[in-house]
Amino acid sequence: MKKLCSLLGVFLCLCGQAIANHIVGGNMEMVAKSAVPGSYDLYLNLFFDEIGGKNTRKDPSITVSIFRKRDNSRMLNIQLNLQSTTPVQYANPACATARSLQTSTLRYWAPIDLPVANYDDPQGYYIAWERCCRNSGADNIVSPGAAGMTFYLEFPALLRNGQPFLDSSPVFGSVNGEYICVNKPFSFSFAATDQDGDELRYSLVTPYAGYATQGQPNPNLPTGSSNYPLVQWASGFDAGHQINGNPPLQVGSGTGLLTVTASQLGLHVFTVQVDEYRNGVKIGTVRRDFQLLVVDCPVNTLKDPTVYKDDTPEADRDKGIVTANFCENGYLDLITQNQPDASYQWQKDGVNIPGATSYRYRAEAPGKYQVVVSSSKVCSESKKSVMVTLVMVPGIKAEITANVPLPACANQKVVLSTLTGNYSYLWKYESDTLKGQTTASTPAAKSGQYSVRVQDKATSCYYIPTKDVTINPIPKAIFTSVPSKRSFCGEDSVALAAFDSVGYTFQWRLNGQPIAGATGSKYTIRQSGTYSFQASIGNCRTLSDTFNVALYPSPTAALDSIPAVCSSHLATVTLVGTPASGAFSGKGVVGSVFNPVASGPGKFPITYTVRNQYGCKAVATRIAVVTLSPKISAGPDKGMVRGDSVTLEGVADEGITLEWGPPAGLSNTQVIRPSASPALTTTYVLTGTSAEGCQTSDDVTVTVWERITIPNGITPNGDGTNDTWELPGIEHYPNAEVRIFNRWGSELFYSKGYSRPFDGNRNGSRLPAATYYYVIQPNNGRPTISGSLTIIL
Structure with a gap:
């Protein structure tokens, strides 16, 4: 018998051969989120080999x-x-x-909003993603370890004839962990659903290999193509024989049901394509890649399973049922034979x-059910029961109510009740049956979940409503900490503490009235009076004893403001506090005098403390500020030509008030960098005043030069x-060169x-017409002037 290997395409070995890739299939989904055109949820489902890919990073994101479709132009990366x-x-x-199988479905997602006006091409659009390579152990394709895979979805234009076109892609169902037994009939559902009710047609197609290669297995972006490269079939295989057999692998064109009676062992790659039709016109396509293993299965010696109900007669249980009704709001227990060394999987x-x-399986929804039975000891062929169709019929809603509000208190008697009438009852607490409790009500003595099986004697419908019951103990309301005396100064921090436990809440009271916000297990006294508290657990409450407190009156203290002191004008400050019996303290304080030399620059709290005859104190605080x-x-001195302007480049600390003077020629006297255009050479003074009134000054001189008018050309032709080359204004620069x-x-x-x-001559000879260059050095502090001069003849 050939060695059994792994299934679902995530197999670690196939007859001793290692299989490389961790992605064994997948498909895309594009689901409209609402009636808003262009708004979708986009998904990519990948089937991942957790064993073979245990050292492979699961990409946190993909693009x-x-x-x-018309020209394979890339529209968007997502x-x-x-x-x-x-x-x-x-x-x-x-x-x-036995085969070390552990497979997961990785589901990638992003919301997308596509402008419908940009997606109006009648030929439609497609979405693609590529990876390389496939499992090297696949038997039905050539060089599988070098063959890539492309996941592909087509969708129609979102705007047709000027109107939005709404559509969601077909959505494949979940996959089961399956394998195929050689020479045994096998079926596997690849059915999809379509929320628009469009017609779906299924076909087997050759898988895409795409453009990903062993050299570039993870391309940053997929490649667009009208003709993606396909995998190359191994000898004896083709699109119609992706798994050989009698019959070979087929898919129901209208059902998506895969069927095969395989005749050849091995791991097989295949692709199912579902095409979406509306009014007979194809509008979309989705492809799902997958892999299935054909193995030689040992015989399963377990009994063929049937499905029956609790009330199925003993003699009929081996025949089983094929249909059954269950009541709305109720359930139906489906049962199969409980066989030793058997495992079960309901579908x-x-x-x-x-x-x-x-x-046993408790079914609570209509549908088609069956059970798969296999050996729990050895790997062998599985056996399936016939499909049982459950139909839901009208029923009633059974509930459990309590005679008191829940949660309840330990001193309350709790009685649970359900509907009354022609019913039978069986009460349970957690998983234990309550003996003798077979009526419509039962007492509840402790916390936990209660349930009752209510069966309608006329219809045999039964229901199991549940009720979570919490019965809280009566809380203790006792002080765990109180001060040893009951008279205090107002500034003392005196706390009362209550006994606390899990679930306790508190409300403190003063003179019998609730104190707003006082809901902790401790409370600090702030005034004279009678204190108590209420301890609660849910609806259960207990009031404590009282505690009387007297607070001595506190004196009052005041401290006059302390003027700010500049570091450039240090002087002591006499402190004044009332009443006069108090004491001053703080850095730089000696007696009643604050000395800024002793404190240095900064901000210093100065306190004035007064005590009354009870020893209660009051404190007043002021801040002494010594400001640098x-x-x-x-800024640097400036020079300018009369009529021009310069920017003064002042620098100052932040947060001070500025003033330039004199104001003549300044654009603004209160900014750090004003524009200056004085008529004459002027020295400006910048004065900065801090918020505390401290001042500092600095000056800058702006030198004003006379303007020189410089023509850019002469015509030395003797016409007068x-x-x-006349230079008006040059006379103000007697030393100019x-x-x-x-x-x-x-x-x-x-x-x-x-x-x-200059008259255009050099050494008595006329210079030719051309462009020349001049340099004028004023030699009075003004920068050199240069430019071009043209002689025109």
Whole structure:
């Protein structure tokens, strides 16, 4: 017999061969969130091998892309985040354990909002995501360890004929942990649902390999394509024979039910495509990749299971039932034979029910049910019961009520009751049957969950309502801490403490009235009076004894304000407090004098303490402020041409008041960097005043130079107009040096004082028409002036 290996495509070995990849299949979903066009939830489900992928990081997010079908243009990249990891349920746990099977469904999700106007192409759109590579142990494709996989979904235009078009993709159901026994009929539901009620048609198609490779197994973005590369079938396999058999793997075109009687062992990759039709026109497509293993199954010696009810006669239980009614708001216990060394997995509508692994299952919803029975000791072929259809019929709502409000108190008698009439009753506390309690009511003496099985004698419908009952003890209301004396000064912190326990709440009272906000187990006394408290657990309350307290009157104390002191004008300050019998304290305080030299700069609390004849004290506090004089700078001296302006570059501490003077020529006298345009050379003074009144000053001089008018060209042609380069204003710069250069840097003209204007000649020869360059050095502190001069002939 060939060695049994793992299933669901997550198999760790296939006849001793290691299988590499941890992703063994998956599919996409695109579900409209509401009637708002373009608003969707986008999902990608991946089937993940937890054993083979135990050293593989589960991506916390992946990126899929939307493409336009007409030209494969990328429309949008979408990041999907890992939303949940759900274990796949195995119908045959012994085989799952023997083959080290542990598979999860990773569900990635993101909400998307697509502008419908941008998605109006009649050919529609598709979403894709790629990874490489597949399980190297797959038998029906060539080089599976180098073959990638592409997950694919098509959706229609969101705007048709100018109107929004609403559609959700088909949604595949959950997968079961299954394998195929060779030469045995096998079926597996791949049915999908469509919330729009569109027609769904199923087909087997060749899986996409896509463009991911061993060299680039995790591309950052998928590639758009009208013709994705397909996997290459191994010899003897093709799209119609993805699992060989008699018959080979098939899918019901209208049901999505996979069927096969496999004739060849091995691991098989396959893809089911579901096409969505509306009014006979195809509008969408989803592909689901998956893998199934064909093994040689040992014979299951367990009895063939049937499903029956509690009231099925003993003689008919081996025949079982195929249909049954159960009542609305009720349930029906489905039962199969309880066999030694057997394990059970109940299914609803072909899908394993999580946790339903007993020989009994309580069904509370209509549907098609069956049980899978397999050996709990050895891995062998599973056996399935026939499908049992449950139909819900009208029923009643059974409830449990209590005669007192819940939670109840220990000194109350609690009686639980349910509906009365032609019923039988069986009461339980937790899982224990209450002996003798077979009427419509029962006493409840302790906390816990109570239930009653109520059966309608006329219809055989039965219900099991439950009631959680809490019966609280009577709380203790006693003081655990009180002061040894009952007279105090008002400033003393005197606390009362109550006995506390789990679930206790409190309300303190003064002279019998609740104190607002006093709901803790301790309370600090703030005035004379009679104190008590109420302790509660739920509705159970107890009032404490009282505690009388007298508070001595406290004296009053006042301390006059202390003027701020600048660090540049230090002087002592005489402190004044009332009444005169008190004492001053604080840094820099000697007697009744505050000395800023002793304290240094900063803020210092000064206190004045007064005590009365009871020894109760009052304290008044003021803050003495010793302020450093503000730091300011008027900035560097400036120079400017008359009629222009410069910005003064003052610097000052934050939070001080500024004032420039004199104001003549300033844009603003109260900003740190005003614009200055004085008519004459002027020295400006910047004064900074702190909030405490401390001042500091600094000055800056703005030198004003006369303007020189500089023409950019001359026409030395002897017509008496513009024959020389006149520089009006140059006379204010008697020491100015004027130089003119040609384009190669040769000096052509030099003058100090510019008593003779440049006339376009050099050494008596006329210079050619061209552009020349000048440099004027004023030599009075003004920066050098340069530019170009053109001679025009």
